[in-house]
Amino acid sequence: MNIAIAQSGGPTCAINASLLGVFRAAYKSSEVDAIFGSINGIEGMIGDNLINLKSVIRTNEDMELLRQTPSTVLGSCRYKLPDYEKDTEVYEKIAACFEKHMIDSFVYIGGNDSMDTVVKLSAYFEKTGKPYRVIGVPKTIDNDLPITDHTPGFGSAAKYVATTVQEIIRDSSVYSIDSVTVIEIMGRHAGWLTASACVLRAIGQEAPHLIYLPEADVNVPRILDDIRRERAKHQAVIVAVSEGIDVSSLAESAGVTTAGVDAFGHKFQNGVGKVLERIIAKEFGCKVRSIELNVMQRCSSHLCSKTDIEEAEAIGAAGLRAALSGHTGKMMYFRRISDTPYETVIEMTDAFQCANLEKKFPKEWITPSQNNVTDEAIRYFLPLIQGDVKLITRCGLPMHFDRSSFEAFTNL
Amino acid sequence: MNIAIAQSGGPTCAINASLLGVFRAAYKSSEVDAIFGSINGIEGMIGDNLINLKSVIRTNEDMELLRQTPSTVLGSCRYKLPDYEKDTEVYEKIAACFEKHMIDSFVYIGGNDSMDTVVKLSAYFEKTGKPYRVIGVPKTIDNDLPITDHTPGFGSAAKYVATTVQEIIRDSSVYSIDSVTVIEIMGRHAGWLTASACVLRAIGQEAPHLIYLPEADVNVPRILDDIRRERAKHQAVIVAVSEGIDVSSLAESAGVTTAGVDAFGHKFQNGVGKVLERIIAKEFGCKVRSIELNVMQRCSSHLCSKTDIEEAEAIGAAGLRAALSGHTGKMMYFRRISDTPYETVIEMTDAFQCANLEKKFPKEWITPSQNNVTDEAIRYFLPLIQGDVKLITRCGLPMHFDRSSFEAFTNL
Numbered sequence: 001m002n003i004a005i006a007q008s009g010g011p012t013c014a015i016n017a018s019l020l021g022v023f024r025a026a027y028k029s030s031e032v033d034a035i036f037g038s039i040n041g042i043e044g045m046i047g048d049n050l051i052n053l054k055s056v057i058r059t060n061e062d063m064e065l066l067r068q069t070p071s072t073v074l075g076s077c078r079y080k081l082p083d084y085e086k087d088t089e090v091y092e093k094i095a096a097c098f099e100k101h102m103i104d105s106f107v108y109i110g111g112n113d114s115m116d117t118v119v120k121l122s123a124y125f126e127k128t129g130k131p132y133r134v135i136g137v138p139k140t141i142d143n144d145l146p147i148t149d150h151t152p153g154f155g156s157a158a159k160y161v162a163t164t165v166q167e168i169i170r171d172s173s174v175y176s177i178d179s180v181t182v183i184e185i186m187g188r189h190a191g192w193l194t195a196s197a198c199v200l201r202a203i204g205q206e207a208p209h210l211i212y213l214p215e216a217d218v219n220v221p222r223i224l225d226d227i228r229r230e231r232a233k234h235q236a237v238i239v240a241v242s243e244g245i246d247v248s249s250l251a252e253s254a255g256v257t258t259a260g261v262d263a264f265g266h267k268f269q270n271g272v273g274k275v276l277e278r279i280i281a282k283e284f285g286c287k288v289r290s291i292e293l294n295v296m297q298r299c300s301s302h303l304c305s306k307t308d309i310e311e312a313e314a315i316g317a318a319g320l321r322a323a324l325s326g327h328t329g330k331m332m333y334f335r336r337i338s339d340t341p342y343e344t345v346i347e348m349t350d351a352f353q354c355a356n357l358e359k360k361f362p363k364e365w366i367t368p369s370q371n372n373v374t375d376e377a378i379r380y381f382l383p384l385i386q387g388d389v390k391l392i393t394r395c396g397l398p399m400h401f402d403r404s405s406f407e408a409f410t411n412l
Numbered sequence: 413m414n415i416a417i418a419q420s421g422g423p424t425c426a427i428n429a430s431l432l433g434v435f436r437a438a439y440k441s442s443e444v445d446a447i448f449g450s451i452n453g454i455e456g457m458i459g460d461n462l463i464n465l466k467s468v469i470r471t472n473e474d475m476e477l478l479r480q481t482p483s484t485v486l487g488s489c490r491y492k493l494p495d496y497e498k499d500t501e502v503y504e505k506i507a508a509c510f511e512k513h514m515i516d517s518f519v520y521i522g523g524n525d526s527m528d529t530v531v532k533l534s535a536y537f538e539k540t541g542k543p544y545r546v547i548g549v550p551k552t553i554d555n556d557l558p559i560t561d562h563t564p565g566f567g568s569a570a571k572y573v574a575t576t577v578q579e580i581i582r583d584s585s586v587y588s589i590d591s592v593t594v595i596e597i598m599g600r601h602a603g604w605l606t607a608s609a610c611v612l613r614a615i616g617q618e619a620p621h622l623i624y625l626p627e628a629d630v631n632v633p634r635i636l637d638d639i640r641r642e643r644a645k646h647q648a649v650i651v652a653v654s655e656g657i658d659v660s661s662l663a664e665s666a667g668v669t670t671a672g673v674d675a676f677g678h679k680f681q682n683g684v685g686k687v688l689e690r691i692i693a694k695e696f697g698c699k700v701r702s703i704e705l706n707v708m709q710r711c712s713s714h715l716c717s718k719t720d721i722e723e724a725e726a727i728g729a730a731g732l733r734a735a736l737s738g739h740t741g742k743m744m745y746f747r748r749i750s751d752t753p754y755e756t757v758i759e760m761t762d763a764f765q766c767a768n769l770e771k772k773f774p775k776e777w778i779t780p781s782q783n784n785v786t787d788e789a790i791r792y793f794l795p796l797i798q799g800d801v802k803l804i805t806r807c808g809l810p811m812h813f814d815r816s817s818f819e820a821f822t823n824l
Binding site for chain 2: 010011039040043069070071072075076077078159162163164166167168170171173174175176199200202203204260261262266270274278291292293294295296298299300301302303305382385386387394395396397398399400402
């Protein structure tokens, strides 16, 4: 029996650890022969673009490197399966790929879009009487999947955010002038990653003084009041703001649009950081700067959380075992048993409970002032960022898994 | 006898290590009694705003924390001394501060602007027959000081750049579409930090495929030709570009301006990353994104170079010893003896040889194609990024030196 693995959605520091988890569990299983990687998510299964993973992951060092390499070594996609009652062709192509390569189990590592694929594909196989199993393994730095306590990839991103925000706090407090620093953090629909900056309180850091989440009741008069109050207390005010904030409504109430015009005369949308920067500078006339943590917050493996990486590997392995045990249409998830000592178990749920759904940051963890989060949030976040991974380095630089050998082993 | 220390210019990861070097050398010296820190660079000497450093740096842990804290714990300034023949008042205030606190030696840690202060102040003291000594200790992530082989703070910034660029390379290669990623790196006048991304070649990384420095002959037709050629070879083309590139002339030759208009109708200047992003997208119609490494490249102490931090501490100590030996108006610097094994010695030179001057990236290390650097550059950069500092952490986060105790000990 053969199995296949694919990765989907945006990069994280942990998605290759989950791939390794599936690979190792498959390798150890006496039931599994070939282990295929599908290139660029489900697109690889549709286009019969597979790689024989045993040919490219050969040594212990290969495995270590895979674990410490950010982003997806198998490539990713944003492809959404069509409704199978309207368009069966794609499904037939996927089924043909399973059949051709004698694949019995397929593990899909991804976010809520990928769980939609797990739901549709497993339903199609069931309906058409095909014995193939499809299991979802979660990942996303946004931490916005329902059911699971948290998602692999989030802990490393949170560790990056907290560590980097603390460094920016130091950077922001050198001159003898008043300033406001706005740090824009990823999370298109949920504020989890922005909120995670609160863990700095656990080590006695007062900043970020203000944390604005999409789930909070945030508006311009309130923001300006907040900043006025913090400026009275601190020379360098630090604000963490989620990119998921409804920036259009903020801009509208400040009497501006979010649209800028670039050097070519083309309109572009300013993010919430830039818009807040302008609104604050206009009101207070002080130095204001906005900083985007950009893709670094999702790919900085040199600063990953050991807890996150180990969990990502474990949940990948559990996903493969679930498939081998005959389950299909399920997503693996973490259930937290306790914060201190930190303890979780891996369980499974129907993937449709997560597909296309988002878990918001809990309203009850937002302070009444709507500009910060409670200590419950700190207790939730802290265990997820613990531990450092000892990286294999050369010349003072972390080594990454080398994909160049892929060419020889794809398009079997 | 008492001594004073101040820090100036932009933040780095190593400037507090140099402060520690001065402090420790002073602490060990039987000649030195009080060790003062001047708050916000020379401004603290002008305004008599000093701190008794022995009161705030008390334990070995304090020293360890100081070493691992980015940015300047004493604060910084951009203050430039007036010409002392035109305006003596400021100089008299500084001299009064020396006299009041019985300060004999002053060590100023900073970049080329700060060396201007060292030159002027030491000349004033000499001219007025005051026995005070002023010594400069270099620092800047830009690495653009003359005479010295390199500057403290640069090695850590270069390590951040190389490590992060490699992670962005991974992040940029996940989807099955063509893309160009432009990474804008600091260096207002010199390309050292941007060039340092070349060290990835030492570990077999082909990208960044193109490296554009202010010292190279860069123009739009050449850039577009370069990118066309690289696109033929790579699905994800990675470009490292220095913020110091003459972006106006690039924009002009592309028939655009660098000015944008923000949401408030205010004009703003686009950086070279954004301008190149638009120029490339217009030409090729592919996915293009630009990423700024922003302040993270100068304050990410969690990723500092051990070599850099140790050297910064050593050169601070050497600066203090030079002052105690009676030298004044000098800047300490590194002379490199050999690349492999890496060996440097610390010497001193007249500070006027560095004041207000910039050391450019060598033209002979730029490839004839003007879009990359030679292997000599790799050999130069590599030793500077070696080694990791074992950080004191709590709750999974690096601890920083706590400045809150300062309040009780400033304004003596």
